Amino acid sequence: MPSLHPLFSGATSIALNTPDYYQAHPGLATYLAGFEPSLNVLQCMDAAREFISSYASPNGAGETPSSFRSSRVVIERLLLWAWIIKNKSVETLGYEEFREFIAFSSAPPSHWIGDVARHRFRWVEDVGYLANPAWRPFCKPIYDGGLRTQSMFELIVTYCASFYDFLINKRVCNINPARNFEKLTIQSLTVVSKPIDRGLTAWHVDEVLRVGTSLTCGRHERALFVVAIAKDGIHYLVEGLRGTQVVTTPAIFHTYLERYRLSRGLPRVPPACEMEPLLMTGHGRAGLTQRQIRNIVNELVHVTIQEMEDKGCASDVTAPLKSACMDSILLS
Structure with missing residues (x-):
């Protein structure tokens, strides 16, 4: 199973053209090449970078507003989950598989959770952005964590639904598996056949x-x-x-x-x-x-x-x- 590796960096570099982006992030192309060709990771990466960069600061000053950070986190987790956990291309996910992603986000395995939020990449002069080996897709403030509130659930659904609409407009996929999830509540989804509040009695x-x-x-x-x-x-x-x-x-x-x-x-x-x-x-x-x-x-x-x-x-x-x-x- 491939290791965890950050995919997207700051608001300025994420908008670079494809050759420049991979040149600025040595090691990322090698990491992506480790996935099966059927997963279309390079095509998904390019589409995801284009989608996330639309939330970046319009003045190009490298600012990272909350919408950019949130879209980057959600889409990065979706891609890594699809490729590593499901061994499927993002554009082929269906409704039930997206439900699995929501459940996964509510209770990720411990090796996906870092002790604190860490930078994805570190800059090395004359080399570029190198992946931080201590980075993890999720982080915990005190204990291991889960999807705790309706607002966090809605945030994930909103960005994923927008991302799939973006892919449909680019003719990368035909369906939006995240649609209609916005009508659900966090309690209606399950983790190991239990409510997302874990059946607290x-x-x-x-x-x-x-x-x-x-x-x-x-x-x-x-x-x-x-x-x-x-x-x-x-x-x-x-x-x-x-x-x-x-x-x-x-x-x-x-x-x-x-x-x-x-x-x-x-x-x-x-x-x-x-x-x-x-x-x-x-x-x-x-x-x-x-x-x-x-x-x-x-x-x-x-x-x-x-x-x-x-x-x-x-x-x-x-x-x-x-x-x-x-x-x-x-x-x-």
């Missing part, structure tokens, strides 16, 4: 609460409280809390609230005149960002997974919770 959340309650280090009291709040709407744990909102907690959450307040050195029950914020950073700043909340909860979920695995829980039991703790794969 109330039992999984109860396990997080059970493990969090048993901990005495005091490190996870904020996370325990947030998960307790989220339990009445499990999608909050999956999607992440959004913004600042007033939350009225049922009596069942009072235990967690009291634990959390005691961990901060506050009275169990807040006095009527108290001005203390509900959530604070570790440095005492009032309020938490959405990412901070996700990260805090992810730590506790990760501890829960470790305990479940130590007790011999089967992988199909921990998988939904493991995926729920994974933060989103950033579009690098």
Whole structure:
């Protein structure tokens, strides 16, 4: 199976004509030559570069707006997935295979995921752009990641649908397998016969609460409280809390609230005149960002997974919770 290799570089070089592009990226032509001729990788590469370059800065100053970066990431993943995983040319993919690509994007294998976002290529004087061996198509901010939100799903579908329309206009292919996917929701697609939210159930959340309650280090009291709040709407744990909102907690959450307040050195029950914020950073700043909340909860979920695995829980039991703790794969 061919190794992973970046295909597209910056906004300026991607618009070069074909001979100049490969001359500026020594090693890329050799990499592409390793695929079977039936995959038409060179034709797909040229079409993809033309499509992606249409999102580049019109002033040619090498700027990389978000639309260019996003289209580059999505199309690059599509091409590599088609060639390496399916051993098929991109223009021959059908509807069900595109569904497989969406599922793959929600849970890529570990060797497709880098620890952080890295440059695709590095410039070497008198040589050109050389592929960064540490680059991977996906990256993770904390844990392995997956397709977490409807907006990320729609982003992939939008760029792929536009790309296939582009290929149809160039008479490279006849059908657009990404069409009509924009009408679906992320929950309607599956990974290994499970919802893309990995089948997270109330039992999984109860396990997080059970493990969090048993901990005495005091490190996870904020996370325990947030998960307790989220339990009445499990999608909050999956999607992440959004913004600042007033939350009225049922009596069942009072235990967690009291634990959390005691961990901060506050009275169990807040006095009527108290001005203390509900959530604070570790440095005492009032309020938490959405990412901070996700990260805090992810730590506790990760501890829960470790305990479940130590007790011999089967992988199909921990998988939904493991995926729920994974933060989103950033579009690098």
